[in-house]
Amino acid sequence: MKARETLKIKENGHLEIGGADCVELAARFGTPLYVLDEEYIRSVCRGYTRLLAEKYPNSKIVYASKAFSSLAIYPIVYSEGLGADVVSGGELYTARKAGMPASEMYFHGNNKSAAELEFAVREGVHAVVTDSFYEIDLLDEIARKQNKKQGVLVRVNPGIDAHTHRFIQTTRPDSKFGFSIADGAALNVLQTIAKKENLDFLGLHCHIGSQIFELKPFALAVDKMTDFIVQAAQCGIKVRELNMGGGYGVTYTAEDKPLQPWEYVDAIVEKLSECVREKRIDAPKLILEPGRSIVGEAGITLYTVGAIKEIEGIKKYIAVDGGMFENPRYALYQSKYDAVLANRALDAPCETVTVAGKCCESGDMLIENICLPKAKSGDLLAVFTTGAYHYSMASNYNRNPVPPVVLVNRGESEYIVKPQSYEDMLAREVIPARLGVE
Numbered sequence: 469m470k471a472r473e474t475l476k477i478k479e480n481g482h483l484e485i486g487g488a489d490c491v492e493l494a495a496r497f498g499t500p501l502y503v504l505d506e507e508y509i510r511s512v513c514r515g516y517t518r519l520l521a522e523k524y525p526n527s528k529i530v531y532a533s534k535a536f537s538s539l540a541i542y543p544i545v546y547s548e549g550l551g552a553d554v555v556s557g558g559e560l561y562t563a564r565k566a567g568m569p570a571s572e573m574y575f576h577g578n579n580k581s582a583a584e585l586e587f588a589v590r591e592g593v594h595a596v597v598t599d600s601f602y603e604i605d606l607l608d609e610i611a612r613k614q615n616k617k618q619g620v621l622v623r624v625n626p627g628i629d630a631h632t633h634r635f636i637q638t639t640r641p642d643s644k645f646g647f648s649i650a651d652g653a654a655l656n657v658l659q660t661i662a663k664k665e666n667l668d669f670l671g672l673h674c675h676i677g678s679q680i681f682e683l684k685p686f687a688l689a690v691d692k693m694t695d696f697i698v699q700a701a702q703c704g705i706k707v708r709e710l711n712m713g714g715g716y717g718v719t720y721t722a723e724d725k726p727l728q729p730w731e732y733v734d735a736i737v738e739k740l741s742e743c744v745r746e747k748r749i750d751a752p753k754l755i756l757e758p759g760r761s762i763v764g765e766a767g768i769t770l771y772t773v774g775a776i777k778e779i780e781g782i783k784k785y786i787a788v789d790g791g792m793f794e795n796p797r798y799a800l801y802q803s804k805y806d807a808v809l810a811n812r813a814l815d816a817p818c819e820t821v822t823v824a825g826k827c828c829e830s831g832d833m834l835i836e837n838i839c840l841p842k843a844k845s846g847d848l849l850a851v852f853t854t855g856a857y858h859y860s861m862a863s864n865y866n867r868n869p870v871p872p873v874v875l876v877n878r879g880e881s882e883y884i885v886k887p888q889s890y891e892d893m894l895a896r897e898v899i900p901a902r903l904g905v906e
């Protein structure tokens with residue numbers, strides 16, 4: 469457990485987050501329960517904005533909504549000076565409903581639909597990050613029909629091999645994302661956009677992957693992107709914005725040793741300033757899009773321990789009331805997590821167990837081989853670093869309701885996502901009359 473002022477163990481052995489006692493949270497809101505620490509989210513946002521204000525004021529941090537999108541998250545990040553990266557009509561709709569101005573938004577996606585693009589142009593998003601020739605033609609036509617000139621960035625693949633899980637690497641040569649610099653596609657697309665009457669080319673975007681710990685791939689990406697800015701300038705194309713994506717790693721277990729989130733930003737800024745000087749280019753506006761580092765460690769999930777099963781000499785399972793419907797990351801990426809018994813977190817860990825979910829699937833695990841105090845049915849398990857890519861990736865698999873989300877701050881706690889009832893799950897379903905059910 470990585471303790472902090474807003475995440476600690478109290479003298480009575482109860483885990484406390486954002487000033488709220490986890491045993492009380494579980495009693496009041498039930499389990500499984502996602503809990504988000506508002507102060508932590510704000511502190512990371514401030515770390516980023518302070519650093520940039522000092523070292524590269526011509527910049528903007530946009531929160532990558534895909535990490536956690538719900539109505540309440542947008543007013544928090546917006547009030548800290550952040551914009552938003554949205555990746556679907558649904559995220560755009562949520563952000564707008566929550567009061568995030570469209571002018572603060574970047575709209576991503578490798579295959580946005582015509583309806584999504586029409587919506588984005590109508591709302592007036594600052595930039596659509598284009599990722600295909602198909603989309604460029606479509607977007608130009610949509611902007612023309614709406615009598616607008618739409619700002620665009622071009623997603624570029626600088627070809628960097630960042631060390632993270634294969635599924636969350638994005639700039640390998642075979643990636644589905646971005647126009648490759650190496651094969652000339654990127655330059656080609658800039659020239660195509662320059663001829664489009666209803667598109668306003670603003671600049672370039674790249675995102676090298678997620679959950680990255682090293683600084684080197686980011687510096688390398690800045691180097692490649694600024695080389696490309698020089699190339700574009702030689703063709704008379706000015707890059708006003710450079711969006712370097714997100715991807716800064718967070719701590720899931722003691723094996724993970726990320727830097728402070730803003731240290732990644734610092735490295736990007738240092739490298740960019742150096743490249744601007746040495747390559748004699750006009751300093752572009754720098755955009756960064758962190759998601760996981762803003763909400764990841766802010767979140768924990770509380771579970772109640774139920775069945776305990778020991779296979780003599782082989783394995784001991786403790787099953788909890790969650791599973792891959794609320795955390796599919798183990799099943800997808802073999803992700804690792806740390807956890808404590810939140811009702812007796814001071815008891816000494818003494819046995820290695822596997823935490824199993826409740827879904828009908830052998831791969832439905834949450835944590836393989838974790839050393840915990842001897843758990844009993846009814847104990848409360850808190851799993852750390854569940855703020856990013858948990859609620860946003862949850863499903864109703866096995867018809868389990870998606871757990872509610874509670875926001876905690878200075879001891880106050882309230883729902884930001886209410887519990888989903890069985891009725892809610894059926895709300896959009898119909899039985900055709902010809903099936904003859906009364």
Ligand code: LLP
Pocket residue numbers: 532534535553576636675677678679713714715716757758759760761797856857
């Ligand atoms: N910008 C773009 C264009 C992205 O594709 C992503 C993440 C981000 C920013 C934010 O990256 P972050 O700062 O959160 O690392 N579901 C996976 C993560 C997928 C990340 C996809 N793109 C997981 O659970 O680990």
